[in-house]
Amino acid sequence: MSCIKSVSGAVAASLVLITASVADADPWADHVVNYTPGTGITNDWPTMVPFNNPQTALGSPTRLTSPHPVGTGGAVTPLNAPFRADEIVSIGRGGVLEIRFDEPVTNHAANPFGIDLLIFGNAFFAGSFFNPDFSFNPAGTAAGVAAEGGAIEVSADGVNYVAVSGAADGLFPTNGFADLTDPFAPAAGAVPSNF
Template identity: 40%
Template sequence: MHLVRNGFFQLTDSTAKHRASHAALLAIMSLVNGAHADYPFAHTVVSFTAGSGAATGFNLPAVALGPPERFTGEGISPMCVTPFSPAYRPNEIVSLGVGGELVLRFDHDVLDDPRNPFGIDLIVFGNAFFTDATGTGMVAGLAAEGGVIAVSLDGIAWTSVPLTVADGLFPTRGYMDVLPYATQPGTIETNFLRPVNPALSMRDLSGLDYESCVALYDGSGGGAGIDLAALGLPRIRFVRISNSVIGSSPEIDAVSDVEAITRSPDLDGDGVVGASDLARVLGAWGTMNAEADLDFDGVIGAGDLSMLLGAWGTKGGA
């Protein structure tokens, strides 16, 4: 049962995505950080409207809370979630239909962070999949159903995301060490907080075999990446996914806040931040030297110097 409180669907223990392992992880993170750790996935369903033509039974919006699925079909036809084999059960994805809309909220502001891989700040996961030319995991095409994404800080003023759909590239990948139609869970999980390189397109993927295809994921769990800077937004907290295309019904699995890459100011690797590291920053001043770009703003300057001086005399651990 999904509890409703103050107009919001709350994440409860009965929600398929809210597993004890994730609660334990958050508790550990809180202890390590000495404060509440932000949950990196959507935390609350604000509203949901099922449109016409939505898949029957796929009407539980709370399944879009928490992380995407890694394994699907339990009790029916168990399969690892791969770019060729998506999540497909009613307790894993929610179907929008025509005129449907889903609004999700994070428990914190998702920031435009220049340290994020490829500048991507937010990822939306659907249940699109690659069609297979050979039955062995060769990319022939993409089975996708679209879905318009919009984001907001307050849930009132919305900014639409152009050129990116909710249920499309890049299909979800749950494990790094399984074949395209594996029936047993893998042992190495992909990272749902890391985006795929957004410069890639179907032109780059078409015709690739499975190994070559997933190599381009580079450890990512897939999903549609969104750069807040491209929208002129410093931060957001709400995500809205809607559909008005007749004959289409996007399915949504999850949304996530991208994990930033950190770079140690111990640039020379001697175990302590000091004069040699300062010399490297000053020597690269005004250039685009990636090694010394501690704040990931694309140029070596005051921000990098400030970060280095703030870690002076320490090990500079990232």
């Protein structure tokens, strides 16, 4: 049994998925062990459904996001992150999300760049990418990454946890498809990214 716990330090910190980067057929989180929402959980404003469904942290990361009154929907890219209540869960300030994997999470030397654990959140590059009418501005520039941190801990037995160094939901936003050139592609690409 491998467990991972995320303890949020940020208001409305979001965690889409925690996954081991191993060669198993299903490297995704399989079970929610505990979800204790913290403060600052917000709602998906078009539907007013709160971001409090921990089941969204299970399975493969979101590759396509739903349309939104002021969002494009479409393929998940570094400029178009998952943002709907059925795609992300908010942990909230002081909250906890603990998940479990059916497959072992291992420290494997053959993993690309030595990375064994990937956190998929709803980080995205923010900037001047939209015109006042919300149409895409291809001349826009990135002003930084919109991300929410948190503390990540791992456990082999679900009792004794060890903190993981690094950042949750940081500099590298999710890119759902490897072949897209449009950062706001309305449809899926033909080549899913190899998470």
